[in-house]
Amino acid sequence: MVNLKIIKKYLLIILLLIACVLGLFFLILSSQFSSFTPNKNLKTYKNIRFGFSITYPKSWKEGYTATNGDGKVLLDEKPYNEIITYASYTPWSFSQQDDPIERGEIILNDGRKASFLKELKNGKISYIVFFNKTDEFNKAEVQYVLDVNVTDEFYNSNKRTLLDVAKSISVK
Numbered sequence: 001m002v003n004l005k006i007i008k009k010y011l012l013i014i015l016l017l018i019a020c021v022l023g024l025f026f027l028i029l030s031s032q033f034s035s036f037t038p039n040k041n042l043k044t045y046k047n048i049r050f051g052f053s054i055t056y057p058k059s060w061k062e063g064y065t066a067t068n069g070d071g072k073v074l075l076d077e078k079p080y081n082e083i084i085t086y087a088s089y090t091p092w093s094f095s096q097q098d099d100p101i102e103r104g105e106i107i108l109n110d111g112r113k114a115s116f117l118k119e120l121k122n123g124k125i126s127y128i129v130f131f132n133k134t135d136e137f138n139k140a141e142v143q144y145v146l147d148v149n150v151t152d153e154f155y156n157s158n159k160r161t162l163l164d165v166a167k168s169i170s171v172k
């Protein structure tokens with residue numbers, strides 16, 4: 001006859017193992033699909049001239065801030081990877097770019113719509129996110145831009161982070 005105590009003991013061990021595996025699975029799954037939120041691993045660049053901000057990883061090697069106040073190099077790994085954010089009173093016509101790989105819209109964290117273009121330029125991925133807004137004080141149109149020029153390897157291993165950075169652009 002089978003000892004009931006031994007069966008209960010093994011059943012309990014099996015249930016605990018299943019619970020541990022499921023817990024680990026959900027922990028991994030949630031970390032892969034969660035968008036980054038402001039925390040100690042992020043930095044925020046605030047542009048006083050054009051009244052916008054953007055959040056990006058602290059681990060990025062920063063470049064210069066434009067002396068005229070237009071923007072900042074958020075990632076400076078020349079000649080391989082460069083990510084710049086800026087604003088301008090002279091909007092570019094990004095919509096006229098030749099044969100982008102991908103074109104579309106994203107919704108920023110503040111609810112605003114932004115356009116994006118993804119192209120292959122000189123063997124690198126060029127990913128541009130932009131939107132226009134009228135500056136109420138100067139009554140002029142301002143274009144806000146995140147300009148990403150990175151290797152295919154950097155782009156593929158940082159797609160989610162790049163999208164999160166793009167969505168974090170906020171204008172007062």
